[in-house]
Amino acid sequence: MEDQTIQITQSHSKKQKPNSEQLEFGRIFTDHMFIMDYTVEKGWYDPRIVPYQPITLDPAAMIFHYGQTVFEGLKAYKTKENKVLLFRPEMNMARLNLSNERLCIPRIDEDFVLKALIKLIEMEKDWIPTAEGTSLYIRPFIISTEPYLGVAASTSYKLMIILSPVGSYYKEGIHPVKIFVEREYVRAVAGGTGKAKTAGNYASSLKAQEVSEKQGYSQVLWLDGIEKRYIEEVGSMNIFFKINGEVVTPELNGSILAGVTRDSVISLLKYWGIPVSERKISIDEIYDSYKNGSLEEIFGTGTAAVISPVGELNWEGEKMDINNGETGPLSQKLYNTLTNLQNGTEPDPFDWTLEVK
């Protein structure tokens, strides 16, 4: 695998690049993409960068029926000095293999796929937007392609990487969102696929999202599938609570995703000397801390939004105003520091950024 050459086919008609100030999330794609195939006989083979183009699959391809697929999300940033930075990309490669393991998808060579990703970014570096809050979103994903209707692991796959210049995940930038505590629907359960980054987790989340939006909430807070009492995630982000000076976040229990931003936030808090712990947190505990005035801030963490402060939590009709509905000082500091590290405005004491040369 290490020795495989990446074949490159240049696109002849370059697309017009979008206005950096008006970027949405995930709607525009660059001129090229990376693609690589797998069969049981050949392993991963034919790595290539080609013009961004539709893919053609048999209608019986297993991805359409049994959903055997995994993905990742990370970003490339351009610094003021025109350097291109990635943020902890080796964590995404490692997590892709953890997801593969759960979904019975063959392992990738993490170093090779990262090399391919870097090569693609090099070719597309003019697509990285530079306006405040913008970046180039990177989506590696693997789909099962065998045309077969039996329920079994596919014998063939495609790994692809596509790139999308993006603005802030929330159009309004960092600002507090209203969250509905979900009691009916469940995102994942221990023994399920909650810790894997796979399509089914997102498909199953749409219904609760739809119901909560109708009630004026932008995301749901997921509780555990067993007791519906312990906090898991918010929307498709990890979640943190600042209570009486201490920051707490749900532990990695097998049903929540091990977020790269989550891990970075924990490291930053420790670096700053702010107490932080990973443990079980019940919704009752959050309500009690709200009632006794010790609940200071709530925020979600994820690659797309980085830090997403929570301004209101609705638990069975009980509305908790968090920090008067405003972005708390810790949320703001984490957002500023993380985005500054990511786009190279601040020195990186953690060696988290990787320069694409």
Place this chain on the structure above:
Amino acid sequence: MEDQTIQITQSHSKKQKPNSEQLEFGRIFTDHMFIMDYTVEKGWYDPRIVPYQPITLDPAAMIFHYGQTVFEGLKAYKTKENKVLLFRPEMNMARLNLSNERLCIPRIDEDFVLKALIKLIEMEKDWIPTAEGTSLYIRPFIISTEPYLGVAASTSYKLMIILSPVGSYYKEGIHPVKIFVEREYVRAVAGGTGKAKTAGNYASSLKAQEVSEKQGYSQVLWLDGIEKRYIEEVGSMNIFFKINGEVVTPELNGSILAGVTRDSVISLLKYWGIPVSERKISIDEIYDSYKNGSLEEIFGTGTAAVISPVGELNWEGEKMDINNGETGPLSQKLYNTLTNLQNGTEPDPFDWTLEVK
């Protein structure tokens, strides 16, 4: 919708039909397929029957990332008199809409899609195999197609119907299988997508299947995701137990699929005057009934295999031999009756079959 005309494009190069005696499950597809598109503006539109062909999608199409998709499975049979029969197809159409509701996919017009399915079967009736245990498997499915990386319901979809001449799901025909009672992995949980026929349920089941196969078991028995005590399904089938003359099957609790074969078996048992009940069943109860000698038969039910007798159940190393590892008389009678009804060998007192004219 009702008034839409189905455009037909005939295939010019007809494929060779397979030998009826050597058919596998779900590997060969017929000459034509049905396809229909959806956008928010147009609703479902452009219903058409076209030559079976690959489909082309943007790499950012949401099906590849967030798995918003549903499907159905049913069969067409050819009688000795060359009539073509479908088995309770209106139940599949209704269930497709139940799945759509859970997955935030727009409803279909059940009558219209059934009409389209029948039209397709008419065109492909020469593909229906006639050897013992064979049929034409019908796979309607809907995929989300919007090229967008935000987590939200897609604004565009494709509904397709493809057809596959199939032999018995198990190569050996009706014969008892060995089942492993799964304790680590979970298929679904209340509040999740267990009752919907959607890709994620099948993707999440592969790992347990892989582990159990390594130990010599062909399927797993799923327990509930909360207490890991109550029986849910076996592999991708519903499950029945005959204990001391009574037949019991797990009740429709929201996390198991409401199988058409399950419903038909319950109706048949009632028709025959055999006591049958739908209720919670714990694995302890099954073990106790095995120990005291009252456990007579176990079988799975599903469209693909119809009736699949269980010959051994392994619960944490405790091996229960069911009916001496042989197909029980009730399993055999249900298999014979159902397949006879389906292929028109026996009169149908339930009006379950629909003739395609």
